[in-house]
Amino acid sequence: MTSNTGTEDLISHLKSVLLELNAHPYPEVANPPETPKRASVALILRIQPHYSHWPATDDKPFPLHHPYPPSPTQQRRRSSAASSKSRDLSFKDVIETFFAQDWVKHGDPELLFIKRATRVGDKWNGHVALPGGKRDPEDDDDQVTAVREALEEVGIDLHYNNAITIGNLPQRVVTSSWGKVPLMVLCPYIYLLTSPTYPAQRLQPTEVASTHWVSLRALQSPSLRTYEYADVSARLAKSELGIKRWFLQSMLSKMMFAAIHLVPSNSTYCATIPAFIPEGGPPDAGTLGK
Template identity: 75%
Template sequence: MSQTDARDLVGHLKQVLLDLNAHPYPAIANPPETPKRASVALILRIQPHYAHPQLHPPAPASHETIDSFFAHDWVQHGDPELLFIKRATRIGDKWNGHVALPGGKRDAEDADDQVTAAREALEEVGIDLGHDSAIAVGNLPQRVVTTSWGKVPLMVLCPYLYLLTSPHYPSQRLQPTEVASTHWVPLRALQSPALRTHEYADVSARLARSELGIKRCFLQAMLSSMMFAAIRLLPANSTYCATIPAFIPEAPNAASQPPLLLWGLTLGVVSDLLEHIPPHNALELWTYPTFTNWDVRFVMWALSYRFRSQKALEMRTTEDPATVGTVQEVADLPGIQEETAPEEPGKEGYRPGEVGIAGLGVGRHWGRTGRVKMLTRGAAVNSMLEGYYPIVRKAVATALVGRIAVAALVATYLWRAYKASS
């Protein structure tokens, strides 16, 4: 990216942060019988360009506003970066080694969700997000995280944005039981189409739990892996926890480390931020989850064709400012009005979103008015998977029935051929 492009990105980021600061997203209430809440921190900083260093001692963050911070010359010529963590390896943890954001579950002592985000960041990576170190920008859309392919709500996830005001990388203290390493990744790398890839995951256990009567081993043999959209991370700066057992390889010819892949729920949260920033291409670069086996993939493509077409039309329509001026215009889009239940005056409804392993579908639906705000504020990527997981379950069942039917026909033909020849 040229220096001119980098300056454009900084300018766009400033406008996005100002907007998020002035217009916070509303809080989502917990679903019935789901008391858990969790928060994550999206920690941003600006890396100064070599030709435009920071010449004067930085002012405390408490003396800075978003406007005053972006007025500095070193900021205007800098490179925005976002912090990611790589989870430590723990027995029984299904997210071992996954890329994530600093964060965790809300404690009873936490005053609110934002306090949880700051506390978890300090505990996990040792970065103080207090007023002297960072500007608390605001939040991104909250979502209801589900399991069993959208059937069971687990908790409400609350993302919060922070902007570090120092030109220097902050000192870190990584929690060995939680974090193996941290990585500062430029936003321009997250926006690059060249770094888009796929992650392959075994989802047979999840399907076996959600579909009664189907064993995991059978599903694993029949379905192979599932492909999810991902971003290959290119860190500009990394910090490693040297006290974890896996820091030093046990063998001289140990396998090389796999690439850092951003996918799933964390990709969904980051996509919310990227979709706010020009060229607003988080949707275009994202792909629907599918299976590696060609027959299951074909069935999923066929069954989801109308769904995907409606979503594409919905997204294209909401990009046109002339089409989102009123509630009625957005509600009349394909698939919108049918999914939005009538509300009592003065009361906003709740409908849990589907945030499973793929991560982009969210529960950001706090009523009819809130849905319009969601679609008109440039973060519509979160509705792309809404309603997709029932199609996944149907496609898997259809493909399995089709395979059994084909196997039965082949077996019948071979048996008849054998009987005829004997």
Template identity: 50%
Template sequence: MAEDSSAIVKALERVLLRLSENPYPHVPNPQGCKKRASVAAIIRVRPAYSPVPSTNDSLVAVSQPASPPTSIEEFFSQDWVQQGDPELLFIKRAGRAGDRWSGHTALPGGKRDPEDADDLAAAVRETREEVGLDLDTVHCLHAGNLPERLVTTSWGKDVLMVLCPYIFLLTEKTSPWIQPQPTEVASVHWVSLRALLSPSLRTTEAVDISSRMAKHVGPLLHRLIRLTIGKMLFSAVRLVPTESIYASSIPGFIPTKGIDKPPTISGWAQAPFGVPSSSQSLSHQQPILLWGLTLGVLADLLDQLPPYNAVALWRYPTFTVPDLRLIVYLMTCQFRKASAESLSSGSWASQTAVDATTQATAVTASEPPSTVSEAEPLTLTKQLSFEKHSVGIGGLGVGSDPQHAVGKLLHGYYDRVNVAIAVFLAYRTSFAAGIAFWAYRLWKRRQAASL
């Protein structure tokens, strides 16, 4: 563990220095969109274990507290930092009706208010409100930002907001107290970067992409689509927290025996919302998954850290239905092979971050942004209209080959997935028609034999 952490600490210092010296440029709001949101990627270093000396020990010298580091170099030059384990802060959002990100694992943050001086101020304010952590102190360094993204609906028709991720580095050896805001945050988790980079914790998240079609196609056709194509699988990371803080006032936090009525949040939603059921203790909750928007936001940071295997661990989105998965595999085989040949260190499988209802796409510097969504392969790629002075960000950040930062692996992938779905539906329809025709012929023969 010490060797892994040491390599990550050294690489993290280089990445944060590069990001602080070469920040990603500001992306203005596109026409028709006024909302902006900011999130905070908060990093701390957990010191290596050492026995706590007794206060009665006469040999213990009273040392004066050192002044806090004023730069990234000064922070990482400390021995306890070089021997420590870097961690990242995540929140589990509380379950709220009508909230499209309800129950998701995320970074602290939220929408920018009119009184916020800028996007950075919005990230600081939202973090203070959600987890009680003040980032505007001498014990916290602003360490640059990650690419700003356009968050759109999964159908790619409307831009919801511009998402601005910022990186902060806590410099104290002892982290400040965390206080989750119970109406917005169910729990807060510190997760080692080693866990985020571990191949053993890579998994998938199954998403019912048909759920968003119900209001467009009706309940009957919605159920038919859901039964036919199943769910879609996306790359995810199972988080193993080193420290967790729960908002103990959330409904159902204390299990009650012999409860007469169902809990406020239904059983299927308890694990995603971070609420334990009456038969579960906090230690037996389902795994906390990082995927979609937040995983996409952190992609650029993770891919710059050893063992530099983020691309190799990523998997193309596919489906749970076996025959549809096979068709998608066959029809994208050559595409995936060609994409794999172009990979290099510093590239991530997608600059498009998605969840079940939204997507966030990094803008390229050379062309208008496309709205390719991992969560919506059933619609064709659409182009958004931007002002001429819009600043592209896809190829201007970290990475040994900036051309890979615009999502080469997914560019064109969904065109083939759309075709695969059409082939699948045609084959299923033909098969069902054949079965129906065979059943009809069999029924007619039996009718004729009975006469």
């Protein structure tokens, strides 16, 4: 008899959402005048197998695509849409086949977050984010940027031999100065890894301090809802002058934001970043400690 793991309904709902997202893609957002920058992020999903439904070691690779995929150099800047033309199955067939596997039906869906490295002058210092970055002129489209950045920052290959390209989430214009100054257009794309196991991640020391797989159940849990205070006065006051700048610094200080306490199932840390192991001797324990 097959035992349930309590995640079957979540898995079924996830499949429906992915099918819906692929069938109804969000429109592309054009760049505002004099704002040519675009950036992409990759929302990477995986299904973590449950202990009681672990995949057999002799399971064959998930059958998806043409037996002759392009070389890595071709893949780097090639449009993901062009890559998908070599698939043997329709998107619905691929999703149905993937979710029909026993280890998937009873698994735990997870999402990959990164913690950004600490860098002088980086306004997103140490933030939790998704893998991604700015679009290069050589990139065919915004989706290629997401794939390239994921490979460069965390070492995960999102091409069709390792992942299913689901679609996109709403693009948005990132602004500063109370929404008055557009900085770039941010383009999020969704990918689903097809293997129950994946090679060790390769974290880019200048960009990523650590990565964390977080269960979708944790993101949905009311008990993990919390709030966080962040000092926003310095960032907002930089663009102002005189009394307005003083007012922002004195009145804003820290603001409260809704937050979620992330509970990772698996974390990988970049041991080659500066100050991963603090330099110097032990902290001063004081007179009593001595």
